[in-house]
Amino acid sequence: MHNQLNIAPVLHRFQIQPFDRAYAGQISTLFHRAVHAIDGRHYSAAQLNAWSSQPRSAKYWELRLTRTQAWMMLDFNPPKPLATPFCCGFINLETEYFQRGYIDSLYVHPEYQGRGVARQLFHQVKLWAQSREYPELLVDASYYSRPLFEQEGFELLFKSYQPKSGQMLPGFHMRLPLSR
Numbered sequence: 001m002h003n004q005l006n007i008a009p010v011l012h013r014f015q016i017q018p019f020d021r022a023y024a025g026q027i028s029t030l031f032h033r034a035v036h037a038i039d040g041r042h043y044s045a046a047q048l049n050a051w052s053s054q055p056r057s058a059k060y061w062e063l064r065l066t067r068t069q070a071w072m073m074l075d076f077n078p079p080k081p082l083a084t085p086f087c088c089g090f091i092n093l094e095t096e097y098f099q100r101g102y103i104d105s106l107y108v109h110p111e112y113q114g115r116g117v118a119r120q121l122f123h124q125v126k127l128w129a130q131s132r133e134y135p136e137l138l139v140d141a142s143y144y145s146r147p148l149f150e151q152e153g154f155e156l157l158f159k160s161y162q163p164k165s166g167q168m169l170p171g172f173h174m175r176l177p178l179s180r
Contacts, residue, residue: 013077014117016124019070019090024058026087027065027072030109031055037110042143043169050167068092068104071124073117088112091121093129093137101129103139118148126152130178137176146172 032055035048043051070092078086089108094100103125108117129137140160141149150156154174161168 013075014088014120015074015076015085016071016120017074019065019072019092021058021062021066022084023072023074023087024061024065027061027090028055028058030087030090031061031105031107033110034107034113037113038142038144044167047164047167047169050165051169053165064104065090065092069095069125069128070105071121073108073112073121075112079111089117089121091118091125093125101134101137103137106139106145118145119152122148122152126176126178134178136178139174140171141174142169142171146174149174149176152176 032052035052038048070090072087073089074085075088076085078088080086087109089106089112091106092104094102094104103122106118106121108121126137137154139145139149139154140162141154149172154176157173157175160171160173162171163169
């Protein structure tokens with residue numbers, strides 16, 4: 001079991017920042033590694049490969065995340081020193097009319113999972129959405145993110161299935177009403 005992040009060090013070592021296209025390459029690798037770190041209890045190897053067969057281009061992630069509201073958790077003192085801070089997690093929220101309030105992505109690097117990164121990123125999204133008076137947040141949670149969303153008060157609306165590269169990925173369509 002990993003240690004939970006302590007809020008005080010988060011302000012120094014870890015910081016949540018708006019998405020910066022300079023991190024698109026790191027996010028591509030993070031996404032791919034996070035998907036393939038999932039054990040085989042709920043998703044087959046074929047489903048994981050359909051989810052992410054290889055890291056996508058940095059340009060893909062730049063376009064995907066700049067059209068939404070997105071944040072990254074940066075580690076300013078990663079175990080393997082880098083020239084720039086290390087992106088250890090990211091989240092993005094749809095802001096367009098029909099998809100407004102939909103959490104499109106929430107991924108954490110495998111070496112940082114279980115340490116509170118996803119929860120901190122979610123709280124950033126929730127505060128932002130509340131400040132803009134969004135009525136609710138929606139998500140299609142995986143088997144692995146569902147417990148986090150349940151702990152945060154989301155209710156299950158229905159089991160969902162997302163087609164990807166000839167595979168059906170099961171998930172859970174969930175909703176969190178935001179009080180005003």
